[in-house]
Amino acid sequence: MTQYKMLLRLAAETGEGLDDFLFVSPWPETRLHYTLFRDSNGTREHACVEFRCARAYRRVALHQAGPLALAIGWESWNSIVEVVDSAWLAEMKSNESEPRDENWKPHHYVIVSEELGVFEVAASDYKRVITKANPLIRDGPLT
Numbered sequence: 001m002t003q004y005k006m007l008l009r010l011a012a013e014t015g016e017g018l019d020d021f022l023f024v025s026p027w028p029e030t031r032l033h034y035t036l037f038r039d040s041n042g043t044r045e046h047a048c049v050e051f052r053c054a055r056a057y058r059r060v061a062l063h064q065a066g067p068l069a070l071a072i073g074w075e076s077w078n079s080i081v082e083v084v085d086s087a088w089l090a091e092m093k094s095n096e097s098e099p100r101d102e103n104w105k106p107h108h109y110v111i112v113s114e115e116l117g118v119f120e121v122a123a124s125d126y127k128r129v130i131t132k133a134n135p136l137i138r139d140g141p142l143t
Contacts, residue, residue, distance in 0.1 A: 003084040006076045008128060010049070010111070011036065018078055021116045023059065030054035030121055032111065036130065047130045049080065049111075051123035053104060056092060058120050065118035072112055080126060083108040089122055 011018050020035040030051045035044055051057075062069060072081050083089075086108035104124055111119045 001085065002071070002087065004072050004076065004110075005082045005084055006079050007082055007109075008080045008126075009078065010034070010047070010080070010128070011078045018113060019115055021113070023119070025054070025057065030057055030123065032116075032119060034116075045130050047128060049126055049128050051109060051121045051126045053124035054121050055104075055106060056122045059117060061117045062112070062114065065112075068110065069112045069118055072110060077112045077114070079111070081110045081112070083110055083120075088120070092122060 018034050018036060020033075022033040024031045024033060032049045032051075034047055034049075036047045069077075089106050089108050092106075106122045106124065109121050109123060109126060113119075
């Protein structure tokens with residue numbers, strides 16, 4: 001039976017919110033950039049969740065992913081949730097023509113958000129980075 005395990009709340013405190021989602025995928029890392037804002041003092045920080053050794057991802061609108069979003073539960077929205085015993089991972093493994101690296105242990109991560117919809121990624125792990133500056137804006141000319 002599929003189970004859902006909440007791992008990390010992206011908006012950790014009451015009054016925090018998320019917006020300005022941007023998805024970037026320089027394989028094998030897959031990054032989801034977003035703005036974290038705090039209503040109490042107006043602070044806006046830029047954050048990124050980096051999924052390492054990503055093998056696949058998909059994103060669907062919230063109205064198209066109703067069953068998954070409901071199964072995860074609204075209290076876990078704006079969080080990284082792991083799908084345990086994932087049918088999606090099982091399907092990927094069964095479709096592989098050659099065995100993959102035996103050391104790679106995939107996880108099925110999901111983020112559900114009203115603004116983002118449902119974002120799913122199969123990756124080895126993840127990390128979150130919060131910065132004051134927007135990591136997508138560079139100083140100087142682009143090379």
